[in-house]
Amino acid sequence: MRLAFILSEIGSGLRRNLSMVISVILVTFVSLSFIGGxxxxQMQINQMKDYWYDKVQVSIFLCADNSxxxxxxxGAITDEQRSDIESMMDSPAVAPYVDSYxxxxxxxxxxxxQDQFENSPIVDTVTADQLPESFRVRLVDPEKYEVINELFSSMEGVDVVVDQRELLEQIFSIMNVASLVSLGIAGVMIVCAVLLVATTIRLSAFSRRRETGIMRLVGASKLVIQLPFVLEGVIAAVIGALLASGALWAVARYFIEGHLAQQYPGTAFIASSQVWVIAPGLVILGAVLAGIASMLTLRRYLKV
Structure with a gap:
């Protein structure tokens, strides 16, 4: 009987404040979509780091006429200087750090x-003599770049030693900034969602003040009176979280897997199944925020 009463009260509250409930769903959907995104x-960044750092190389660019x-x-590197560099690469001092070169x-x-810039208009203007020859070195531990840099950068015939990790770090830094911006926007939207939940619960409590007054007089417990209001906000937030999870899955499935992964097969992209790793967290977060907002509102506007 008590469960049936609570369910009927929840349905009544949702119908009375339908526009506000839809607003809560939409704002929760947007805010949790940003958080999920x-x-x-961040999962994509970590996956790309694991993938690219395993393939990262150190480029030892050799002298050209214009270096x-x-x-x-x-002037340009000589055969003797090139042989000296190869001998150093195979020496006992360097070999433990070099996986291959x-x-x-x-x-x-x-x-x-030409392979990398086949669609660029500059591809036909570059000739072989404009590009330096080099040694491409894969390290056993990419963190040991400085060892290679110190040993080879001062050798005759070496123009510059470049660590590809530096280029990757710049890309990952930009992606990290984008992730932080997304979290910042999500934080603002969550505040909006919490305020909307509080407003919805307050309006619902005000419109049913007569019923709650009667329930107090007949001895209804505080839990029975407040629970329908709390569940109204939680249900709206959970619906928004489920919509956000579905939207993120669709983006991962049809845009990342269906488009980007096919356009760039050499890049390690996340899979749509990874969305379900964060989906439960989004649902729980939405429910908890709505529950807390509802309880705090009821303590102020629904004295029991």
Whole structure:
């Protein structure tokens, strides 16, 4: 009997404040979508780090005729200098740090450049003599870049030593900023959602003040009186969280997996199934925020 009463009160409250309930659902949907999007972006960043850091290389660019480094004062690298670099690479001092390395000629550098920028208008203006030859070094531990830099940057015939991780860190930094911006927007929207929940519960309590007064007189407990109001806000927030989870899954499934993963097969993208890892957290977060907002509002506007 008590359960039937509570359910009827919840249905009555939702019908009376339908427009406000829809507003709560929409604001919760938007705010939790931003939170979920930030979480997915962070998962993507971590996955890309694991993927790319495993493939990261150190590029030892060799001297060309137009190189300005002090180690290139004699001009383009000679065969003897190239052999010295290879000997250093195979030496006992360096070998423990190097997983593998390969020499890239200017012609090979041009081929790679044309593959990477095949759709760019500048691809036909670059010639092989404009690109430096290099050694591409894969390290056992990418964190040991400084060891390679110190050993090779001062060798004759070496123009510059470049750690590809520095380029990746710049990209990941931008993505981290985007994640923080998304969380900031989500925080503002959550405040709006909490205020809307509080307003909805307050209006619902005011419109049913006569019924709650009668319930007090007949000895109804505080829990029985307040529970329908709390559940109204929780139900609206949970619906918004479920919609946010569904929207995030659709983006991951049809945009990331269906488009980006096919356009860029060499990049490790997150899977749509990973959305379900964060979906329960979104539902719980929505329910908890709505429950807390409802309880605080009822303590002030519904004295029992």
């Amino acid at each position: 930030a979480a997915l972006l 300005g480094a002090q180690t290139c004062a004699a 390969q020499h890239e000629t200017q012609a090979e550098a041009l081929t790679h450049f």
